[in-house]
Amino acid sequence: MLNFVLLIFIYSGIYALMAMGQNVITGYVGLLSLCQAGFFAIGSYATAILSVTYGWNFWLTIPIAGVLAALSGVLIGLPTLRLKGDYLAIATLGFGEIVRNILNNWDSLTRGPMGIQRIPMATVFGLKISPYEKWGFLVMVWIFVLVGYLFFRHLARSRMGRALEAIREDEIAASSMGINTTKYKVWAFALGAFAAGVAGSLQAVFTLSVSPGTFTFMVSIMVLCMVVLGGMGNFLAVILGAFLIQFISYFPQLVGLSNIIPPQFKQVLFGLILVVMMIWRPQGILGRAPRMTLNPKKKQPKDSDGGEK
Amino acid sequence: MILLETKQLTRAYGGVIAVSKVDFEVEQGLITGLIGPNGAGKTTLFNNITGLDVPTSGTVHYKGKEITGKSAHSICRMGVARTFQNIRLFKELTVLENVMVGRHFKVGTSPTKGRFGSVLKSFISLGNEEFEMKKEALHWLDFFELGELSDELAKNLPYGHQRELEIARALATEPSLLFLDEPAAGMNPQETEHLMSTIRRIRALGITVVLIEHDMKLVMNICDTITVLNYGQNIAQGTPKEIKRNPLVIEAYLGKEDE
Secondary structure, three states: OHHHHHHHHHHHHHHHHHHHHHHHHHHHOOOOOOOHHHHHHHHHHHHHHHHHOOOOOHHHHHHHHHHHHHHHHHHHHHHHOOOOHHHHHHHHHHHHHHHHHHHHHOHHHHOHHHOEOOOOOEEEOOEEEOOOOHHHHHHHHHHHHHHHHHHHHHHHHOHHHHHHHHHHHOHHHHHHOOOOHHHHHHHHHHHHHHHHHHHHHHHHHHHOOEOHHHOOHHHHHHHHHHHHHHOOOOHHHHHHHHHHHHHHHHHHHHOOOOOOOOOOHHHHHHHHHHHHHHHHOOOOOOOOOOOOOOOOOOOOOHHHOOOOO | OEEEEEEEEEEEEOOEEEEEEEEEEEEOOOEEEEEOOOOOOHHHHHHHHHOOOOOOEEEEEEOOEEOOOOOHHHHHHOOEEEOOOOOOOOOOOEHHHHHHHHHHHHOOOOOOOOOOHHHHHHHHOOOHHHHHHHHHHHHHHHHOOOHHHOOOEHHHOOHHHHHHHHHHHHHOOOOOEEEEEOOOOOOOHHHHHHHHHHHHHHHHOOOEEEEEOOOHHHHHHHOOEEEEEEOOEEEEEEOHHHHHHOHHHHHHHHOOOOO
């Protein structure tokens, strides 16, 4: 039982990373992308192939996984970012499926539908972080989430974050204010993909095997649900969303009702959650992160009381 | 000195010619009015000059350099800012943040060379840079007496203030040339009066202003020179007095006398 709860937390962490990436793309730039599963897969396979075939250390494969995912993000981003809304969603959905099909068919590299097994465990100073000892793995995953959160929180507060939000609010106005919107959108895609790639790496050393069946379209939808449920444009909310969605999807097993409630039921539930949220709380449970203000209770810049006339 | 000129600028959408062979000049330091009946191609001309649209043929020169077909962001960086007919604020951002976006390209990046690293630099920016940006942005808010509203979301401002905020945001890019697309639309007479004094203050800063406007009182009052478009063509230009008497202009607005 405890093991099962820990498992939920581990998956929450892995998905939280992906959801934070999605949040950059959807919550900040306002692009509906549906290919986090593709980037996730690229990260997973990068770690799997590098560590099994080439014997690399897990820690070295993480940056490669992230960068490969980011590069493919740029690859998909450059041609498709002219598209908006539904059209971008369809194009990115296609990309996710292409990745899965490549994994299924490039036998010499990915071993096709069989996938890659016996991925070596991650080690820290000679200590194995075994997925069977869940506490250790849990801590490792959540350290990644923490680092990711700090990274993205910085992004949100930086000049770049503001540029991304300006693009979301009004792309034409943003470009008329001197912002190179294409460049920022591509970077947002790359960062979002990077996070998913790293999440994929963690997934690989957690399940110790990868196969194309894991990276279905459902994964992208789950990630999107996490962002919508938690609150678009709020990285903390997205982490909460990741936990809630994972909790809901494992709930039947957790309470021992998996014989009665079929696993497919969670897909119905996700759809229901999306509809309900859109009607009653479109901003998500926590909503957008509060805006930074000039005159908060905190210290303020000396000449900020701009009321003198 | 001619700050900006278009030569034979044409923009056709399929068979519809929105702007047809327009020669349009903007003299430095003056307030230029661009008037004409609805659908005359005024906004299309603005869009083609500011890079939001690409001319079918013809050229645009700014400070002697050709800028035809350049992207909107690079034209803005060269010193041409604009506002929009239907207000385009960043609604969910605060008033201050809106103006700070106007300062965005002024920090950390060289305005002419938009190198690969510029996005990275904007990611690393915090602290001092942000403080400077806030200071500059507040300066422009104070110019419009909007300083007290700095923490409000832009969408919550009353209409007149939204118009002003949009101008403040454009001014924050430190333009030499400012295009205002119907700045007085939807304003009451007092607000329009206030806007006129604001435009004069902007000119006093050494900024050349071009404005599209339907409010003839405003146009005739503050414009040094007026260009009239009709059916995409430049039919007249001159001082307000000349324009008022020009038979072609009267015809465009009121129709021909016979029939």
